[in-house]
Amino acid sequence: MARIGGGQLAGYVLEEIVAWMLLSSGYKLLTRAADDPDELVAGPNGLRVRGRGAEHQADVLGELIYVPPFSLPLRMFVEAKCHKSGAIGLAEVRNAHGVIHDVNQNWASKPHHGLPQQRYHYLYSMFSTSGFTHDAQEYAQAHQIVLVDLSTPSFKDLSMAIRDFARQLADAWVGDEFPTGWVRNELRRLLGTDLQATGGPANGALAGEILGGIVDDFAAFIVDDWKARMLLGFPAAPLILPMLVTDMAATLDALAQRPLMRVRLRHVGETETAGSWLIESSEHRVQLHFSLPDRIERWIANDPEKYRARRATFKQLLSDITIVHAAGQDVQVYRLVYDAADWRRG
Structure with missing residues (x-):
């Protein structure tokens, strides 16, 4: 990957934090295709979920560790957006609905052999530090897409900390190819999310030397401050x-x-x-x-x-x-x- 923008990197960081939030809310994280070979696929950029018509990228995928009465087991797609400005619009939410509609019908494309099929009910939540447009909110409500607005005053300091962290990382890195995989793996290790390694860069030792202290300090801020709040x-x-x-x-x-x-x-x-x-x-x-x-x-x-x-x-x-x-x-x-x-x- 070439030089990375602060907004894109901040979005990756927010995804790791949301995955950490899910753990404390009764979800286990699905991280490998081996967790469910029938539903999950290892893609070139991480985990994918089989749909009826396509496979869909799952940056963060959680499964509620208990089954609600009279319901299928629940699985949650999570997408995180950390834009500095500009609310998330209709196009992104419409795409989320398309993903959920397809994966919730994946059973229809499977051969039936008489045995009951294991099925799941997939949900989709989208977190944004810049809020959502009116159209996006209306569409999400109509199609049961959960929008989590992190632009509110309660999350002002968290949003600023994420952007500052991303900017520090980008400014500190001296090479052409930013070690995104290394940063995400380190956050997963420090936050205890145990997500599958994304494939560290060949210059991982250099990444640790240059960026290690910055990542350690940020993870400590998240665990020590936000877990307690x-x-x-x-x-x-x-x-x-x-x-x-x-x-x-x-x-x-x-x-x-x-x-x-x-x-x-x-x-x-x-x-x-x-x-x-x-x-x-x-x-x-x-x-x-x-x-x-x-x-x-x-x-x-x-x-x-x-x-x-x-x-x-x-x-x-x-x-x-x-x-x-x-x-x-x-x-x-x-x-x-x-x-x-x-x-x-x-």
């Missing part, structure tokens, strides 16, 4: 909520004692670090902060006369949030339930 929430809505906590150990301890926790949900407005929504338990032992995409926030706030009604409407979509937390093979499921009748204000 973030949980993913899954509401009954086409959203994933990356939620920040102030004390992870106390939060997990409280959730373990009350796996179904009744909470208060408040729209607290824009802040520099906390985002615009707050979830807290009645005893105030748990506090989680999250932000919503600008499009939703604008809809809620742009008409003062309808603000309270719109806020109440959206709270209903967030009234039952599932948190799946995994530490190795120990997977726990918690629910945060909000009922307006339980609160005088909110």
Whole structure:
């Protein structure tokens, strides 16, 4: 690979971080064709998934380690975009829908021999540090593509750290061919994602000498800072909520004692670090902060006369949030339930 742009490299880095997020949310990472020879193929640029009409690149592919009742096993394609500017548009989301439609029909092209076929239900999530256009969001909602907007205030420092890291790497490298494979492998080793090696460059020793310290420092920032701050929430809505906590150990301890926790949900407005929504338990032992995409926030706030009604409407979509937390093979499921009748204000 020739000289690499900072945006492209930042996208690769974000993919590694999202893979790490999946591990703590109850997913195992599928990394090799040997993990499922019937469905997966080793391609020239990494893992591919067989579809009915084509094979599709899977930069990050996770499988939920338990099967939801009355459902097929769930697998998740993850795509990460780290553009400095310019929201992700309709074309990228339309491509995601085409991929999912094809892989979910791959069983139709297989010969049948009387035995039940193992099938999976594939989903697609797209993470973006520059948000998504209105058309992209509308299309994604219609076709059940999950968009995760990392342009919100809660993730400002993470997005900046990724871009700074990519720029440091690009500036430090002196050769013509940037060692992308080496960087990704090192991040996987340090983050513990154990993804398949992408094929290190012949000058891997030089890469370690020049870039090793930069990669070590960034991985330490991710593990030490973000692992202690973030949980993913899954509401009954086409959203994933990356939620920040102030004390992870106390939060997990409280959730373990009350796996179904009744909470208060408040729209607290824009802040520099906390985002615009707050979830807290009645005893105030748990506090989680999250932000919503600008499009939703604008809809809620742009008409003062309808603000309270719109806020109440959206709270209903967030009234039952599932948190799946995994530490190795120990997977726990918690629910945060909000009922307006339980609160005088909110």
